[in-house]
Amino acid sequence: DVKVTQSSRYLVKRTGEKVFLECVQDMDHENMFWYRQDPGLGLRLIYFSYDVKMKEKGDIPEGYSVSREKKERFSLILESASTNQTSMYLCASRGDWPGVTDTQYFGPGTRLTVL
Amino acid sequence: DQQVKQNSPSLSVQEGRISILNCDYTNSMFDYFLWYKKYPAEGPTFLISISSIKDKNEDGRFTVFLNKSAKHLSLHIVPSQPGDSAVYFCAASGGVTGTASKLTFGTGTRLQVTL
Numbered sequence: 001d002v003k004v005t006q007s008s009r010y011l012v013k014r015t016g017e018k019v020f021l022e023c024v025q026d027m028d029h030e031n032m033f034w035y036r037q038d039p040g041l042g043l044r045l046i047y048f049s050y051d052v053k054m055k056e057k058g059d060i061p062e063g064y065s066v067s068r069e070k071k072e073r074f075s076l077i078l079e080s081a082s083t084n085q086t087s088m089y090l091c092a093s094r095g096d097w098p099g100v101t102d103t104q105y106f107g108p109g110t111r112l113t114v115l
Numbered sequence: 116d117q118q119v120k121q122n123s124p125s126l127s128v129q130e131g132r133i134s135i136l137n138c139d140y141t142n143s144m145f146d147y148f149l150w151y152k153k154y155p156a157e158g159p160t161f162l163i164s165i166s167s168i169k170d171k172n173e174d175g176r177f178t179v180f181l182n183k184s185a186k187h188l189s190l191h192i193v194p195s196q197p198g199d200s201a202v203y204f205c206a207a208s209g210g211v212t213g214t215a216s217k218l219t220f221g222t223g224t225r226l227q228v229t230l
Binding site for chain 1: 121124149151156157158159160161164204206217218219220221222223
């Protein structure tokens, strides 16, 4: 069974703080993704990585950065948290070998509140 | 620009009846479509998928239909059960590997199955 874990389920931070959200997967997947989920907006892709040290911007990368130093770990960084970054953050991973569907496996999410 | 649209934010269906969730897309490069189910405070879980070379895929009570000419897909749940009450996200991708493997999600439809 694929397992994707996220470092915190709930997080409260103050405006201007630097925030790290960690995601770890145990299936040796090449691809990892960070989304945020907001009411009425669905899941929006922030950043993704298709290999170690490789990253690409998603649809809403502003105010975020990422780090992928090891294959199993993908970190999302909020350089200076703002109230409009209050959201549910979801990490996902996906394999990259022939015959596998496009299934992404999601972690449980981190509910971040920025005060 | 919302490339994947779920125009019904909510749907209520009686237990035992059919639930039909709809999804429209605008990007003709999408060739793989998925449905995810999400319970509150949990990450989305994969439900069923369909490749653009097919027009129907079935898995137990769940069937996905794809109409490429109309750029429309639908998820049918028969019979609906109370445990099916969740938010359903439609998603699409333009490829299997690397950067093409990123998913574009719709805004979600909240399904409530009543007794």
